[in-house]
Structure formats: structure tokens, C-alpha cells
Amino acid sequence: MGNVLVTGGFFMLLCLLCFLFQQTYIGDILVALNPFKYLPLYEKEVGRPLKSALPPHIFAVADRAYQSMLGRLAAGPKNQCIVISGESGAGKTESTKLLLRQIMELCKANSQLEQQILQVNPLLEAFGNAQTVMNDNSSRFGKYIQLRFFHTSVKGAKINEYLLEKSRVVHQDEGERNFHIFYCMLAGISKEDKEIYGLLDPLQYRYNSDDMLTHWSTKYREVCNAMDMVGFEEQEKVDMLTILAGILSLGNIAFEPTDSDGMKVTEMSVGWLKAAAGQFGVKEEELLKSLTCTMSVTRGEAIQRLHNQQQAEDARDSIAKVAYGRIFGWIVSKVNELLAPKVDPDVELSEIGILDIFGFENFAVNRFEQLCINLANEQLQFFFNHHIFLMEQKEYKEEGIEWEVISFKDNKPILVRIEFPLQYLLYLATNRDFVDKLNNKFKGTPHYEVVQGFNPLFTVIHYAGKVQYNAGGFLEKNRDTIPASIRGMFINSVTPLLSVLFAATISRTGTLMPRKAKVCLSLLICLSFIMQHSLGVLMEKMFAASPHFIRCVKPNSSKLPDLLDDKLVMAQLRYNGLLETVRIRRDGFSWRPSFAEFAERCMSIFILNVLKLVVLSADYRSVRCRRRYLALLKELQRKKEEQQELEERKRKEEEEELQRLLLIEQEKKSKNVVAMCIGLWQMAMPFDNDLYHLLGQPPHEEQAKEKHKQRRNTIRWFKETQARKVVQNGTVPCWFHGMISRRQAEDLLIDKPTGCFLIRVGQSREGYTLTYRGENRCRHYMIEMQNNGKYVILGEDRAHSSLPDLVEYHRHVGIQPFMELLTETCGQVSSPFLFSLFMPLDQSPVLQPSRPPALRKIRDKKSHLPTEQFNMGDENKAFPRLYPSIRLAMREIKEIQQVRSDSSPPDMVFMLLLKRNYVRINV
Numbered sequence: 001m002g003n004v005l006v007t008g009g010f011f012m013l014l015c016l017l018c019f020l021f022q023q024t025y026i027g028d029i030l031v032a033l034n035p036f037k038y039l040p041l042y043e044k045e046v047g048r049p050l051k052s053a054l055p056p057h058i059f060a061v062a063d064r065a066y067q068s069m070l071g072r073l074a075a076g077p078k079n080q081c082i083v084i085s086g087e088s089g090a091g092k093t094e095s096t097k098l099l100l101r102q103i104m105e106l107c108k109a110n111s112q113l114e115q116q117i118l119q120v121n122p123l124l125e126a127f128g129n130a131q132t133v134m135n136d137n138s139s140r141f142g143k144y145i146q147l148r149f150f151h152t153s154v155k156g157a158k159i160n161e162y163l164l165e166k167s168r169v170v171h172q173d174e175g176e177r178n179f180h181i182f183y184c185m186l187a188g189i190s191k192e193d194k195e196i197y198g199l200l201d202p203l204q205y206r207y208n209s210d211d212m213l214t215h216w217s218t219k220y221r222e223v224c225n226a227m228d229m230v231g232f233e234e235q236e237k238v239d240m241l242t243i244l245a246g247i248l249s250l251g252n253i254a255f256e257p258t259d260s261d262g263m264k265v266t267e268m269s270v271g272w273l274k275a276a277a278g279q280f281g282v283k284e285e286e287l288l289k290s291l292t293c294t295m296s297v298t299r300g301e302a303i304q305r306l307h308n309q310q311q312a313e314d315a316r317d318s319i320a321k322v323a324y325g326r327i328f329g330w331i332v333s334k335v336n337e338l339l340a341p342k343v344d345p346d347v348e349l350s351e352i353g354i355l356d357i358f359g360f361e362n363f364a365v366n367r368f369e370q371l372c373i374n375l376a377n378e379q380l381q382f383f384f385n386h387h388i389f390l391m392e393q394k395e396y397k398e399e400g401i402e403w404e405v406i407s408f409k410d411n412k413p414i415l416v417r418i419e420f421p422l423q424y425l426l427y428l429a430t431n432r433d434f435v436d437k438l439n440n441k442f443k444g445t446p447h448y449e450v451v452q453g454f455n456p457l458f459t460v461i462h463y464a465g466k467v468q469y470n471a472g473g474f475l476e477k478n479r480d481t482i483p484a485s486i487r488g489m490f491i492n493s494v495t496p497l498l499s500v501l502f503a504a505t506i507s508r509t510g511t512l513m514p515r516k517a518k519v520c521l522s523l524l525i526c527l528s529f530i531m532q533h534s535l536g537v538l539m540e541k542m543f544a545a546s547p548h549f550i551r552c553v554k555p556n557s558s559k560l561p562d563l564l565d566d567k568l569v570m571a572q573l574r575y576n577g578l579l580e581t582v583r584i585r586r587d588g589f590s591w592r593p594s595f596a597e598f599a600e601r602c603m604s605i606f607i608l609n610v611l612k613l614v615v616l617s618a619d620y621r622s623v624r625c626r627r628r629y630l631a632l633l634k635e636l637q638r639k640k641e642e643q644q645e646l647e648e649r650k651r652k653e654e655e656e657e658l659q660r661l662l663l664i665e666q667e668k669k670s671k672n673v674v675a676m677c678i679g680l681w682q683m684a685m686p687f688d689n690d691l692y693h694l695l696g697q698p699p700h701e702e703q704a705k706e707k708h709k710q711r712r713n714t715i716r717w718f719k720e721t722q723a724r725k726v727v728q729n730g731t732v733p734c735w736f737h738g739m740i741s742r743r744q745a746e747d748l749l750i751d752k753p754t755g756c757f758l759i760r761v762g763q764s765r766e767g768y769t770l771t772y773r774g775e776n777r778c779r780h781y782m783i784e785m786q787n788n789g790k791y792v793i794l795g796e797d798r799a800h801s802s803l804p805d806l807v808e809y810h811r812h813v814g815i816q817p818f819m820e821l822l823t824e825t826c827g828q829v830s831s832p833f834l835f836s837l838f839m840p841l842d843q844s845p846v847l848q849p850s851r852p853p854a855l856r857k858i859r860d861k862k863s864h865l866p867t868e869q870f871n872m873g874d875e876n877k878a879f880p881r882l883y884p885s886i887r888l889a890m891r892e893i894k895e896i897q898q899v900r901s902d903s904s905p906p907d908m909v910f911m912l913l914l915k916r917n918y919v920r921i922n923v
């Protein structure tokens, strides 16, 4: 891109390039155009590490960040950060997912952790994304994902979340929806579970705009799976759903005045009050009190202040917002706990951070949330300017390159001027006062405009354009707090999660800290303070790392593929600062490969030797530089030689494998004899039928002892924790083979059809291995047992409640990467008697007969199966801890609705209300 003229024509060229290839570079800044359709671009290269010098591609950015973190490119090892920006719907979240996927691919060590990290996004999306007019899957929070590495492999991850738009829980504008999770839950849970949680028809909830779409039930399964994969416990999931149900019921409570100046719950919504109390696990009277009055203590005296209608509704909505915000915060802190690196604290880890934060927003009415979002974007633009303009020009100056200083739109004054006054919000009495204060202070300055009139309006001229804000509600939103009495009520809830959520404190950066009991200072709860502080911490981290920028561009506002609105695209390129960026890149040095990158392109040993001569004869400003280049060349030469060695080793291994197969073939002939020996040996040591013992090759005594100990431990583990799960209704499934070796499993499967499988207990570790006959060889997959009791095939993205579930699932969905299906089971060699030896005493299992071979195409594509096909193992089912009054509440709500929908005569409704004591008759 370096020497293209910066004219309108250039922009057209840039647009064209983007349109044709979806991605292009300005220097090293990736410009990615949202295609709004599936592109094979992201399929074929995955798995193959790309070099950063390859054509513009998001995977190349991932590669550059990864290699730079390891110090394999120009500079030494350093933490990296990737900043993704663009307006709402431009493709930031999708880009984040692609980046994560590619980084996980690059550091692949085939550990479960990589899959867990990939599952964090669907989980956060369900709770933090919603449909808006701009984007059907808009992130209503910002996130900074820190991936932590030790050398080349990932060891953990940490998420920082910013400014969740909680107001969406209680109000959605036209064409917008609530957070996805509400729709997922209502569409996805079974009819019986709905009864248990006290949930009714989705359309009955005020907080739940719009109708239900069927795809939400699939999404619900994905969310549940993501929670299982990341490691959430079943009971935690259930408690969380109960709280969500409580929020929905709470939203349906309406108020009306009493005769004595106070407020009461309307007759129609008494059932909802009961339901919410039951779901929150709190007393109905307490919940009612917290909605209709505020208790405060002045000079040791408790004072009760009755609410008016608006205050009662505000109290209801703020409970819903706080409860939801805390659930979200809890999910993030739980994810951080589960994915925390399990390494010695002294071990120094390197890091790649990915920032996906909401884009600049300018709506018909812009509120407190928009001001916070736009100020966060100002910060990011400042970070971008700092790196692209200030640092770049500084570098040229330092290198002694002749240079004409380039001016750019510096947004620092806005940050200083507008961010600081947000602190006034805490001390002012009304929203009008806030606007008056701003007007007095900034009238006549270049980034601020006074708006005349009664309404509390003001205009800020942001780097991306002019935005008028309505300060109505600023003070209240900024406080974002609930009275201590309400907090106390939730702390005493019978749902432990609710009590944890409300007892938790919020840190200065807005993180929920569940285990600390210290009460938060009111200053810390104020949103503007949290926002400024958390962004400050983020900026510090980012300034300490090497940045990579991805600018996402939205091609049109209709969210359509193959449509480019050039005005819209131009506007984005301009306010993103890309015009000035092109200028600086054009006049400067646009392509700066590191010496290593350059040398790596000439991977023949001959060219490397030529390069060495060039380096030796060149004139350098520093001796160190020459030494470094020579060292790099040496390293490259070593790599080349290593590669040759590796290829040789691979060839030898293949030969050995062939030999081994021949040997197996021979052994097969004497199978009958061996089987008899196995039987005898098993009498001595059930489920440990290792052939070494039989074939007279006793291992070293110490090793044998150690092996024996490991096996005993595994058998104990199996007996105590697994036997009951594997044996169902007294029957051992025919695919279960106890503790046989890898070799034996292969022998058993050698003449079996493709897809024939068995599951065996590990000999040296507590866990299972799935072995099946693949297309041309046997394949072995470790089955991970997660702490939450779920079973996952290593490398797969699906968690299962039991082994039968896992087996059943993979009869229909292929196993990665070969996508082969499990078909028929491989019958056991052991007798029921032997199985009984390692089963708990109260169980005497019967072996299940083998299933006849299923006529199924082995390479089926991953199919999406109806949810009913996989039951979730009911024995592990957790139940919500609700007050039993919830049943009564549900019945009441249904009865009242029934009467209404039957359009019964008014006296009948009256009679029913009378029966329920909702109406009093004054005689």
C-alpha cells in the first residue's frame, strides 16, 4: 500500500481491494471488510500456520502476534496486544473469534484448555450480546482477553469486561431485544423444567420483547455445552437459570396507589410477586417492602420512606439490573478462576491480549451508556494515534531519516476535557446541574457545543463526529447502586449463588470479587469512576505491549452481502484515522520485515550462505547488529537442518509402523492361545490384562511395582467414582472393556469394520481412552474427565454428562479431525465374573450383548441433531432451590390469565380475585 496516492481515488481502490478480497493492509494495519456471508477464506488455512508476510489475512495478524510474543520476529520476546475497532456490526467479535481460533491452532498442544478457551466466547455472547438495530449479535460490553503462555503453549486465559449495558435488561428500544440468554432459556429448556423453574410462555414477560425464534433452542444447548466445557458445575448452572427466571417474573410486577399514600402491587401481578420471591428464594413480604419503600437509619432511628409509582418501578428495575449485572460479573470471574494458569506463581508468563470493545455509537437519543462507550473509543483512538503517528515519527527522528512532520487529529483534549467532569456526577443534585456545569466550563472550546433549551442536552465533537447527549438519568445511572436493605435480603436468599453475588464486592476496575467480605465504598460503585479506572488499567497494559491493529469496516447498514455503500465506507475510513495513516505509511516505510522474516524467505542453505557474506561485508552502525544478524542466519541454518532430520525420522517411523502391523497379523494367528492366557491372568488381576506378563517379559522390578500401584489406584478410582455411572441398570455396556492395553485394543479391532469401537480404562492414569477402527488404522482418543463430572474427548468441543451420552453422540457426529463415526461395538473378552471383581459389592453386572453393525456412512458431515436425541444423564440432574410457594404462584398466574383469555364476564374475574383475597369488599 506504501506508495499509492492519497486521493479520493485511493479510497476507491482501497474499497475495491477490500470488496474483492475482504481484507487488505495499510502498512501493517489490517483493514477487514465485513462480508456478511460465509467465506471459505477462514476454513482452508486454519491449521496451517501462516507467515505474517503472506497476503492480508486475520490469521496472518494472529501469526505475527504469536511469533512476536515468542521473540521470533524482529524484536525480542514481548507481550502483544491486538486492538480490534470499528463501528457496531463491522465484524469485531467475529474477528476476535477467528483470531482466538488461529492462535489456539498455532500453539496446539492438544490440551483441553485450548477448547475451553474457545468456548468462552459463545458463553459470554449469550449473556452479553443482544440484537440491536445495528447488529443482530451486538456485544453490549467490551472485553479484553488475555491469553497467557509459557514458551509456546497456552497456560490460561483471563477476561476483563467493561461497561455491560445493564439497562437493556429492563428496557429495549424499538427493533431491539434483551440479552440473548433470556430467549435461549425460554426456548431451550424442556416443558418439565419450565414447570420446575416457574417459567411461563415467553410472550408473557415484559422484559422480553418480541416473539421467539426456534434457533434459540439450539443456541441454548450451545450455551449449556460451553458452560460444561469451561467447567461450571451443574448446580451453579441451575441456580443461575433460577435467578434469570426471577428477573423475568420481577419485571411483570406492576404497582398502583394504596389509600394511604403508599404503593401496592396490582391485583393482576400479585402472582408475579410471589413467583419472583420464590425464584429468588426470598420472603414475599420482604421483596414487597423493598419495592414499595426505602428504609434508612438516621441518628440511630430507622426511617421508612414510601415510594411513589415511579420510585417503585425504579426499585424493581434496579434490582433486575443489579442482579443481572452481578450474574454477568460472576460468570466472568468464574471463567477466570477456571482458566487461570495452573503454574508456579514464580513462572513468568507471556501474553497476547485481544481487545474487542463496542464501536462508536450515535443514536437518535444518546444516553449515559453512549457517552461511556464513546469515551472508551476516544481512548482507543488516542492509543492508535500514539502508536501510528507519534511513535512512528519519533522512530524516524531517532534513525536520522529526513522527515517532514505529519499533523493528525489529536483527540487528547477531548479525553481531558470530557472525562474529568464525569466525576461531578457524584456530587451534583440534578442532571440539569451537570449540564450547566459542563456549559460553564467548556462553552467556546473546540470539542464542545452548548445546546439551548429546557432539556439537559449537550454536544461533544468526538474524533468520529458530533454527538448530542441527553443527560436525563445520568446521575441515577452513574450511581448504579441498591440500598443496603435489598442487598441484605438477597444475601439471606436460599439460593446460595444469589447470596454470593450480593455479598461480593466490586473492585475499582468493576470486577466482581465473590469471596471478599469487605463492603465497597460508595465512590467505587460509581460507574464513571469504574469506567475511568478500568480503562486506565487497560491502557497501561496496552502501552506496555506491542500493538497490532485491525480496523473493521461495515460495508452497508442493511447487513447485506455483496453491497458496498461507498459513502458509509468512506466515512468509517476517514474517522478511523485511516486517511492520515495512509499518508504516514506512504511517505514513510510501509513494509518493514524483520531481518529474520526476510532471511526466512530464502530457506535454501545456499542462499543463506550468500546472505551471510552480505552481512559480513555490509557497513553497520553497531557491531551488535551484525552479530545479531549472523546469529539469526545460524539459527535459520540449524532449523533447515532440523527439518531435514525430522523428515528422515518420520520416514523411519512409518517403516516401523508397517513392521508392527505385520507383526500383529502374525500374532492374530496365535490369538486363541493368547486369549486363554489373558483369561488366566485376569483371574489374578482383574482388568489388567497386560500381555507383557504373559509373554514372559517382566519389566524391571521397580517399574513393575510402580505400574502395579498405578493400576491399583486407577481401579480404586473406577470403583469409587465411575462404576455406578458406567453400569446402567445392572448392565455393563458392550463397548466397555475395562483396563486393557492399547495393543490389545488394536488386536481386538484388527479385523473389525470401520467405526467399530471400545472404551477402556487408562492403565497409568485415571481416565478413559476411546479406541476405534479408523479408515486405515486404529485411532485412540483420550477422554478427559472434567472437575464438574463431564466427559470430553480431548480436542472435541462437546462435553457429555456420561460415557453412554458420549458414545451416542459420536454415533451421529464425526470425531475430529477425521470426522469418522462410531458404528458397532467391539464385544468384550472378559466374563461377567471378572467384571464383578472390580465393581462395588452391591452390583453384579451383566454384560450387554454387542449391537449388530449399523449400516451407516462413515464420513457423515457433522450433523445437527435434534436435542431429544441426547438425554443429559438424568441421574446427575441438579434442581433449583426454590420456595415451594412458586407452584402456587404459577397456578394463580395461569388461572387469572385463563379467565382473561376466556373473556369471561367481569363478575367471574371478580369472583376469582375475591377467592384469592386480592379484592376486599367494603361493607
Ligand SMILES: Nc1ncnc2c1ncn2[C@@H]1O[C@H](COP(=O)(O)OP(=O)(O)OP(=O)(O)O)[C@@H](O)[C@H]1O
Pocket: 034, 035, 036, 037, 038, 039, 086, 087, 088, 089, 090, 091, 092, 093, 094, 095, 134, 135, 136, 137, 138, 139, 140, 357, 358, 359, 552
Ligand atoms: N468474517 C465474517 N464472515 C462472515 N460474516 C461476518 C464476518 N464478520 C462479521 N460478520 C457478520 O456480521 C455480523 C456482525 O459482526 P460482529 O458481531 O462481529 O460485529 P461487531 O463489530 O462486533 O459489532 P458490535 O460492536 O455491535 O458488537 C455477524 O453477526 C455476522 O453475521
